[in-house]
Amino acid sequence: MDFQLTEEQRAIQEMVHDFAEKEIVPRASDIDKSDEFPADVFGKMAAQGLMGLPFPEQYGGGGADTMSQALAVEEVSRASGSIGLTYAAHLSLGCGPIYNFGTEEQKKNWLTPLAKGEALGALALTEAKGGSDLAGSVAITAALKGDEWIINGSKMYVTSGAVARSITTLCITDKSKGHRGLSMILVPQDAPGLVIGKVEEKMGLHGSLTTQVFFEDCRVPKTNLLGGAGEGFRQAMVTLDGGRIGIGAMAVGLGRAALEASIRYAQERNAFGKPIADFQAIQWMVADASMELEAARLMVAKAAWLKDAKERFSHEAAMAKLFASEAADRACWKAIQIHGGAGYLRDFPVERFYRDNRLTLIGEGTSEILRMVIARNILKNQI
Numbered sequence: 001m002d003f004q005l006t007e008e009q010r011a012i013q014e015m016v017h018d019f020a021e022k023e024i025v026p027r028a029s030d031i032d033k034s035d036e037f038p039a040d041v042f043g044k045m046a047a048q049g050l051m052g053l054p055f056p057e058q059y060g061g062g063g064a065d066t067m068s069q070a071l072a073v074e075e076v077s078r079a080s081g082s083i084g085l086t087y088a089a090h091l092s093l094g095c096g097p098i099y100n101f102g103t104e105e106q107k108k109n110w111l112t113p114l115a116k117g118e119a120l121g122a123l124a125l126t127e128a129k130g131g132s133d134l135a136g137s138v139a140i141t142a143a144l145k146g147d148e149w150i151i152n153g154s155k156m157y158v159t160s161g162a163v164a165r166s167i168t169t170l171c172i173t174d175k176s177k178g179h180r181g182l183s184m185i186l187v188p189q190d191a192p193g194l195v196i197g198k199v200e201e202k203m204g205l206h207g208s209l210t211t212q213v214f215f216e217d218c219r220v221p222k223t224n225l226l227g228g229a230g231e232g233f234r235q236a237m238v239t240l241d242g243g244r245i246g247i248g249a250m251a252v253g254l255g256r257a258a259l260e261a262s263i264r265y266a267q268e269r270n271a272f273g274k275p276i277a278d279f280q281a282i283q284w285m286v287a288d289a290s291m292e293l294e295a296a297r298l299m300v301a302k303a304a305w306l307k308d309a310k311e312r313f314s315h316e317a318a319m320a321k322l323f324a325s326e327a328a329d330r331a332c333w334k335a336i337q338i339h340g341g342a343g344y345l346r347d348f349p350v351e352r353f354y355r356d357n358r359l360t361l362i363g364e365g366t367s368e369i370l371r372m373v374i375a376r377n378i379l380k381n382q383i
């Protein structure tokens, strides 16, 4: 396996890095402190061709690959976790299912505006009863009446749900069939009966909108069914596999931001007459964080590479997301330790990285669920 980046991948990485340094880094702290949703930044990202990066040009995308997508998410997340999550979710959860399972017409009508960056997309899987046991917790129903689906129920934690042009929603369309009776339906922002609930107050990722969504006799055309009826659960699993590469990349970006801030601080801060970087205790923290983030990055790259090679990547994506999120968590923990008291203050960015990264251990499969998935693969499939 050759992990060397192609010229195109390297060019995208550099372009996104420079863009994020100029347009996102100077705003990141204010976004966190004010809970501002930075809509204008997504407009600028659209102008750079980033909002549809991995999708074909015929649908308004950039025609790049998953590896480039991971590099872009990493660079954006290094600058701001809030923008990183919104971006990762837009690509994997908003655009991904429409591209993977939509008809040609659905791709034209629903994917193209998202890939062009005219609007954000969203995916609503999780409900109040629980996100881990997806098949067992979906209660929202969609019943066919004439030429329309009538949707009733609610969803939680929908990233960008408050601003998305469409929310792809997992619903029960045939209760008698268990998880084979679940289907995905494209719900436009202006669908009658769609009510956007409150924006959640979160520990971190303050610039990312997380919302409840209510469906009150919500009416959607019959043709908005994504793929076939009863395919929703499988579609959700496939979507989460791809999404885990994005969340892994997001964690690597946040971990890198924490490490880079630590290195700078350790070289500037003096104690006992010398820079704290001269103490072995600090050096070992820097070494461990650097090593673990490099391993995480390679795991994310391997999963992306497999996906691009059209090989099975579910197992590798689960491992990459699990390892990267926990490696970044440890890197952020160390960053606060290296900063001492300053690390605990909001004047320094490392406490924000710590808070922002915490989601990566929960969203799109908690660490516990991923360990379960990985062990099952190993024990049953002998991977």
Ligand SMILES: Cc1cc2nc3c(=O)[nH]c(=O)nc-3n(C[C@H](O)[C@H](O)[C@H](O)COP(=O)(O)OP(=O)(O)OC[C@H]3O[C@@H](n4cnc5c(N)ncnc54)[C@H](O)[C@@H]3O)c2cc1C
Binding pocket: 089, 093, 123, 124, 125, 126, 129, 130, 131, 132, 133, 156, 157, 158, 159, 160, 202, 205, 210, 359, 362, 363, 364, 365, 366, 367, 368, 369, 372
């Ligand atoms: C900021 C944010 C953004 C999100 N964005 C989206 C989105 O865009 N779309 C969407 O659909 N969802 C989204 N989510 C929801 C997210 O995917 C879920 O929170 C996650 O899947 C966990 O589900 P839960 O919160 O219901 O926890 P639960 O499923 O209730 O789990 C609670 C605890 O029990 C553990 N647990 C559960 N089952 C097992 C088991 N079998 N073995 C061991 N431990 C177990 C879990 O690991 C966890 O520690 C988002 C969440 C957040 C916080």
